[in-house]
Amino acid sequence: MKAIVTVMLKDGVLDPQGKAIGHALHVQGFGEVQEVRAGRVIELDIDARDREAAAARVDEMARKLLANQVIESFKVEIV
Amino acid sequence: MKAIVTVMLKDGVLDPQGKAIGHALHVQGFGEVQEVRAGRVIELDIDARDREAAAARVDEMARKLLANQVIESFKVEIV
Numbered sequence: 001m002k003a004i005v006t007v008m009l010k011d012g013v014l015d016p017q018g019k020a021i022g023h024a025l026h027v028q029g030f031g032e033v034q035e036v037r038a039g040r041v042i043e044l045d046i047d048a049r050d051r052e053a054a055a056a057r058v059d060e061m062a063r064k065l066l067a068n069q070v071i072e073s074f075k076v077e078i079v
Numbered sequence: 080m081k082a083i084v085t086v087m088l089k090d091g092v093l094d095p096q097g098k099a100i101g102h103a104l105h106v107q108g109f110g111e112v113q114e115v116r117a118g119r120v121i122e123l124d125i126d127a128r129d130r131e132a133a134a135a136r137v138d139e140m141a142r143k144l145l146a147n148q149v150i151e152s153f154k155v156e157i158v
Contacts, residue, residue, distance in 0.1 A: 034125065041087070061109055
């Protein structure tokens with residue numbers, strides 16, 4: 001089974017990487033870009049009894065390791 | 080309009096970050112994890128006439144700046 005974990009900075013947390021990308025896009029002539037937020041995506045191949053079991057375990061993985069919950073939020077998708 | 084660009088390493092390209100995450104998950108007791116691939120996600124707020132125009136411009140942004148097409152592939156979603 002394949003799971004996709006998307007980790008983004010929480011709203012209100014400074015995003016220097018997003019700012020830098022936004023600035024670079026403007027310099028390259030993409031003035032229509034307003035705000036940019038950068039995050040991480042982690043694709044996992046996982047053995048699991050069913051989708052619910054997979055989602056629960058990946059959620060646990062995200063809480064314990066993949067996301068820093070002080071400044072990040074995450075989303076788990078089982079595909 | 081909001082666009083989401085997901086950038087992943089191409090198949091066959093060594094993914095040390097993914098390997099490190101996989102190893103860490105195993106150490107934490109998540110033995111059911113097989114393979115892990117790590118990538119980047121970039122969310123953009125963009126002014127555009129319509130969805131097609133937005134997709135075309137974001138595709139151009141990805142080719143020019145957001146993805147290193149030698150080793151990375153990307154996917155653009157307009158949400």
